[in-house]
Amino acid sequence: MDISATTLQMDAQKSAEEEPPGKHVTGNQVEEPHSKTTANGRKQLFPQVPDANWNDWKWQFRNRITTIDELEKLIPLSAKEQTQLRIVVDKYPLSVTPHYLSLIDTQNPDDAIRKQALPSFHELGLAGMGVEDPLDERGDSVVPGLVHRYPDRVLMVLTNLCAVLCRHCTRKREWRQGGWVRTAAEIEAMLDYIRCNRSVRDIIISGGDPLTLSTSRLEKVISGLRQIEHVEIIRIGTRFPVVLPQRIDDELCTMLSKYGPIWVNTHFNNVREITPESAQACDRLLRAGVPVNNQSVLLRGVNDTVEEHTKLCQGLLRIKVRPYYLYECDEVQGTEHFRTTVETGIRIIEGMRGHTSGLAIPTFVVDLPQGGGKIPVQPNYALMHTEESLIFRNYEYRLFRYRNPGAPRRPKNGHKNGRRARVSPNQEVNRPLEYNAVQGEGDENRSLLRS
Ligand code: SF4
Numbered sequence: 001m002d003i004s005a006t007t008l009q010m011d012a013q014k015s016a017e018e019e020p021p022g023k024h025v026t027g028n029q030v031e032e033p034h035s036k037t038t039a040n041g042r043k044q045l046f047p048q049v050p051d052a053n054w055n056d057w058k059w060q061f062r063n064r065i066t067t068i069d070e071l072e073k074l075i076p077l078s079a080k081e082q083t084q085l086r087i088v089v090d091k092y093p094l095s096v097t098p099h100y101l102s103l104i105d106t107q108n109p110d111d112a113i114r115k116q117a118l119p120s121f122h123e124l125g126l127a128g129m130g131v132e133d134p135l136d137e138r139g140d141s142v143v144p145g146l147v148h149r150y151p152d153r154v155l156m157v158l159t160n161l162c163a164v165l166c167r168h169c170t171r172k173r174e175w176r177q178g179g180w181v182r183t184a185a186e187i188e189a190m191l192d193y194i195r196c197n198r199s200v201r202d203i204i205i206s207g208g209d210p211l212t213l214s215t216s217r218l219e220k221v222i223s224g225l226r227q228i229e230h231v232e233i234i235r236i237g238t239r240f241p242v243v244l245p246q247r248i249d250d251e252l253c254t255m256l257s258k259y260g261p262i263w264v265n266t267h268f269n270n271v272r273e274i275t276p277e278s279a280q281a282c283d284r285l286l287r288a289g290v291p292v293n294n295q296s297v298l299l300r301g302v303n304d305t306v307e308e309h310t311k312l313c314q315g316l317l318r319i320k321v322r323p324y325y326l327y328e329c330d331e332v333q334g335t336e337h338f339r340t341t342v343e344t345g346i347r348i349i350e351g352m353r354g355h356t357s358g359l360a361i362p363t364f365v366v367d368l369p370q371g372g373g374k375i376p377v378q379p380n381y382a383l384m385h386t387e388e389s390l391i392f393r394n395y396e397y398r399l400f401r402y403r404n405p406g407a408p409r410r411p412k413n414g415h416k417n418g419r420r421a422r423v424s425p426n427q428e429v430n431r432p433l434e435y436n437a438v439q440g441e442g443d444e445n446r447s448l449l450r451s
Pocket residue numbers: 161162163164165166168169170171207208209238239
């Protein structure tokens with residue numbers, strides 16, 4: 001196989017014109033620890049609150065800011081903003097913990113934490129776009145609160161309560177139904193379904209946020225699951241390590257440590273959410289034998305650049321949290337202002353790959369509408385593919401030939417007319433390469449074609 005001079009020239013020209021997306025990322029994006037920011041925010045917004053209260057998750061939960069009247073005493077809001085936000089919270093309520101509020105830079109209207117925590121008029125302005133339940137979770141519900149979409153795992157939605165109502169939430173539709181927690185009878189119906197379905201080996205406990213339940217109530221669910229022989233893994237989806245890290249206390253960790261393997265999937269979106277408190281929460285979980293993964297959502301103005309995402313993921317590794325998924329923001333009504341193009345996510349992954357450890361790079365996924373499931377979307381590095389070999393480009397846009405092991409050998413100078421290369425379906429990111437007649441195979445397994 002050969003690549004024509006024209007194609008190589010095109011590559012060289014493109015290479016000269018464009019630098020790979022991550023080229024400006026150098027080594028570790030070391031961030032200053034945020035202890036100062038957290039402490040300053042607390043001092044500025046909640047100077048009277050003693051440590052005993054501040055470090056008590058129940059105090060934090062009880063003292064969530066839920067009205068515009070409370071908010072405007074803490075964060076500067078113009079009269080117009082106040083009027084607009086009162087209209088917004090009528091449809092999409094407000095809830096933010098003192099801890100999370102203290103991370104906001106109150107002088108910056110474009111602050112990444114503010115965007116996630118505080119309402120915006122765009123939630124209504126663009127409300128015509130998107131749908132309430134883009135993933136069709138209702139359609140895949142087998143009993144109330146139990147979603148069975150993939151063969152070996154189910155999602156248990158235990159409550160619609162959350163400590164912070166994240167403005168980009170996929171389950172925003174649930175916010176208007178008042179606070180609810182599944183009853184004992186509903187939970188028993190879920191357990192029954194799982195008992196009867198031996199293919200289910202993996203349970204995701206979610207919400208809302210399941211850590212809004214008391215530890216004893218949560219233990220009843222987890223111990224019920226652990227009595228089912230074919231349940232292997234329990235995962236808990238929670239944003240508490242980020243928005244109310246005080247919740248990860250000894251009582252919770254001791255309980256979780258009895259029922260492993262339990263994994264926690266949490267949800268950091270910006271490096272400034274990594275605080276001494278959140279680091280300690282993740283450390284406590286790890287010491288209780290609970291690995292912590294992160295699922296971030298790609299959000300405009302929060303984490304939609306290579307630099308921001310690299311800082312976030314490197315920060316997560318420093319607190320021993322594995323970046324797991326980067327989600328394209330779902331097509332949810334009231335979140336359109338957060339959504340970016342799919343290409344933005346691909347470029348972020350492309351800009352990180354090769355420039356930082358693979359351990360720091362999440363899988364970018366699009367959760368398909370109508371329950372189609374998660375699809376990984378990656379930059380395409382295999383530019384051409386025939387039975388005998390592949391042409392890869394690396395993170396620096398250098399091209400390499402790679403012999404496909406086990407493929408039938410072609411006679412020297414052999415020629416197979418009419419064979420088509422499999423061209424990348426992702427042609428916007430990797431421009432299409434012209435396919436040329438296959439020529440004699442070289443001896444090397446890997447040849448550098450262009451540097
Ligand atoms: S914690 Fe999760 S479920 Fe709750 S509002 Fe935030 S994104 Fe939605």
